[in-house]
Amino acid sequence: MSAIVVAHKVRANSSGRAPLDLCLRSALAEDWIDDLVIVDHDNPEEISSMLRAFEADRRDVHVVQVDPSLSTAAAANIGAEAALGRWLLFLNADVVLQRGAVARLAAAGGGAQTPWIVGGRLLDLEGRERQVARAGSLNAFSAIAVAVEWPARPSRAPRRDDAATKVGAVSGALMLIPRNDFDSLSGFDEQFDTDCADLDLCRRAALAGGSVLFQPDASAVQFEYAQARKSRKVQGLTRFAVKSAKTPVEQAFARVAGPALAVLLALRDLIAGRPPTRR
Numbered sequence: 001m002s003a004i005v006v007a008h009k010v011r012a013n014s015s016g017r018a019p020l021d022l023c024l025r026s027a028l029a030e031d032w033i034d035d036l037v038i039v040d041h042d043n044p045e046e047i048s049s050m051l052r053a054f055e056a057d058r059r060d061v062h063v064v065q066v067d068p069s070l071s072t073a074a075a076a077n078i079g080a081e082a083a084l085g086r087w088l089l090f091l092n093a094d095v096v097l098q099r100g101a102v103a104r105l106a107a108a109g110g111g112a113q114t115p116w117i118v119g120g121r122l123l124d125l126e127g128r129e130r131q132v133a134r135a136g137s138l139n140a141f142s143a144i145a146v147a148v149e150w151p152a153r154p155s156r157a158p159r160r161d162d163a164a165t166k167v168g169a170v171s172g173a174l175m176l177i178p179r180n181d182f183d184s185l186s187g188f189d190e191q192f193d194t195d196c197a198d199l200d201l202c203r204r205a206a207l208a209g210g211s212v213l214f215q216p217d218a219s220a221v222q223f224e225y226a227q228a229r230k231s232r233k234v235q236g237l238t239r240f241a242v243k244s245a246k247t248p249v250e251q252a253f254a255r256v257a258g259p260a261l262a263v264l265l266a267l268r269d270l271i272a273g274r275p276p277t278r279r
Contacts, residue, residue: 001034001102002085003027006075007051007093008041019094019223020047024054026097026220028061033089033102035060039079042068073188073197076172080182088182092173094224095122104218105176108164115181115210117202119170120218130222132171133214138203140250142168143241143257146199147233147264164213168206172198174220181210189243195236203244237261 005027010020027036038055040048040063048065055063064082066075080088089102101120108118122130131149134142172188175198185204188197202212238258245254253260 001032001087001089001106002083003030003033003036003089003091004039004076004079004083005036005091005093006039006041006072006079007043007047008039008072008075010043010047010093012044012046019096021050022096022223023091023093024061027089027091028058029099030097030102032106035062035084037079037083038063039075040065041070041072041075071190071193071197073192074190076197077187077190080179080187083179086179088177088179090172090175090177091220092222094222095173096221096223097174098219098221101174101218101220102176104215105174108213108215108218109176109178112211112213113209114178115184115205115208116178116213117170117181117205117210118164118176118213118215118218119167120174120220121214121216122171122174122220122222124222130171132173133165133167134169134199136168137206138168138199138244140241140245140254140257142199142244143196143237143261144264146196146240147237147261148268164215167212167214169199169202169212170214172201173222174218177201177205181205184208189239192239193235194232196240197236200240200243203240233265234258234262 005023007020024036027033038051040051051063055061062082064078066078076090105118105120109116119133122132124130185201189200192200206212238261241257242254245251
């Protein structure tokens, strides 16, 4: 198994390199992970230098530097190309795995209909669960649900302690997929700038007859969870709506999705009391 971490515009803090350092070391501490690919994507020299030093100390770490102009989806695809494993674990640079999470993700995929994707549970620093799994099938109107942050978590139905739940989508911040399945789906759509490439990959896996599973027993802590700029979020949601539109009503919505979603995001921020973000 290969872990792929796209380090994008990482800010050094008072300790110099955490939580990225914690993320990388948590991945290497997992017995199931055989190699770690770090994609150096538009980082300050201090971070790039740290990543090169980290690679020099480990035979199982490979750092790939990519053009800053590339989308994060394209950076993730390049990381996948450099990976050696038959399974690919995509991990955000601010996510720290809890011990055993990778084994539980892999077990959940055993016997699943291909192409399969399994996502895990993300907690914040206070132990609160983030909304990472979307229930039901995805369509063009799912972009509205994401924009207004409607509850994404599937309801907890009675299940075995080790059973995964079938969902519409999981987060690319903690996502496992076999390499053959990733290649058969042509990877992430590189036209997504930052947001929603993971939703799109899950949608295409389901359309191909595969399984998208959420395994809550595979946990990790997400330190920062930086929201994308509003313009980039609108771009991702709009592309998702356009690609997902099938019915005439969905296609009609897709034609006005850009301005409509921009208004929804602005209203959401206004209601939440958030200051407006610069484009």
